[in-house]
Amino acid sequence: xxxxxxxxxDKLLQRAIAFKLRANNFEVIEANDVxxxxxxxxxxxxxxxxxxIMMPDISGLSLLSLLKQFYFNRIPVIVISSxxxxxxxxxxxxxxxxxxxxxxxxxxxxIRQVGEMLSLPATGST
Numbered sequence: 361x362x363x364x365x366x367x368x369x370d371k372l373l374q375r376a377i378a379f380k381l382r383a384n385n386f387e388v389i390e391a392n393d394v395x396x397x398x399x400x401x402x403x404x405x406x407x408x409x410x411x412x413i414m415m416p417d418i419s420g421l422s423l424l425s426l427l428k429q430f431y432f433n434r435i436p437v438i439v440i441s442s443x444x445x446x447x448x449x450x451x452x453x454x455x456x457x458x459x460x461x462x463x464x465x466x467x468x469x470x471i472r473q474v475g476e477m478l479s480l481p482a483t484g485s486t
Contacts, residue, residue, distance in 0.1 A: 362478050363387040363404060367397045367411040367420070368440070373465070377410060380467045381474065394418035398426065406435055408458075408477050410470070413441040413448050421448075424455040436477045440465060 364386050368374040371392070378388040389404060391397035393415055400406070409427070413420040420439055427435055439452040442463040449460035458477045461470060 361385060361387045362407040363389060364474065365389050365391060365397060365400055365404075365406045365409045367391045367394065367409065367415070367423070369393060369412065369415045373412075373463075376467075377465065377470065380471060384471050384474075386474065394420070394423045394426075397423065401427075401431070401435065408474060409435055409437040410474070411437055411439055413439055413443060413452065421451055421455060424452065424457055428456050438470070438473055438477060440470075 364381055366374055366377050366381070366388055368377070369392050374390055374392070378390055381388045389400055389406070391400055394417065411420040411423055424437055424439070427437060436458040438459045438461060439457045440461045440463060441448045445460060445462060452460045459473045461473065
């Protein structure tokens with residue numbers, strides 16, 4: 361079973377995403393901020409990440425930079441945000457995000473994107 365890390369400081373949305381993923385046979389780990397997420401990434405094999413951009417302390421875009429630097433893009437990331445595609449989507453994609461989805465989340469599209477993301481071979485070197 362593929363393990364997805366969901367990072368969002370909005371607990372209601374985080375739980376809704378986790379519920380939908382579990383209903384589609386994914387294992388889910390949840391984090392409320394990037395610091396907690398990085399600890400979980402170090403402790404668990406994570407197959408993919410879904411992360412909000414706007415979070416306290418460190419943004420989802422900073423997380424993308426850290427994953428790129430320390431994990432060589434081996435962990436694909438779907439970024440979600442209420443900021444528009446023009447404002448945040450381009451930055452997320454430039455930093456190596458697999459996909460960018462605007463809030464409110466279309467859960468069918470999210471599940472489709474997660475499935476596609478996890479079917480790709482891993483990138484980077486070990």
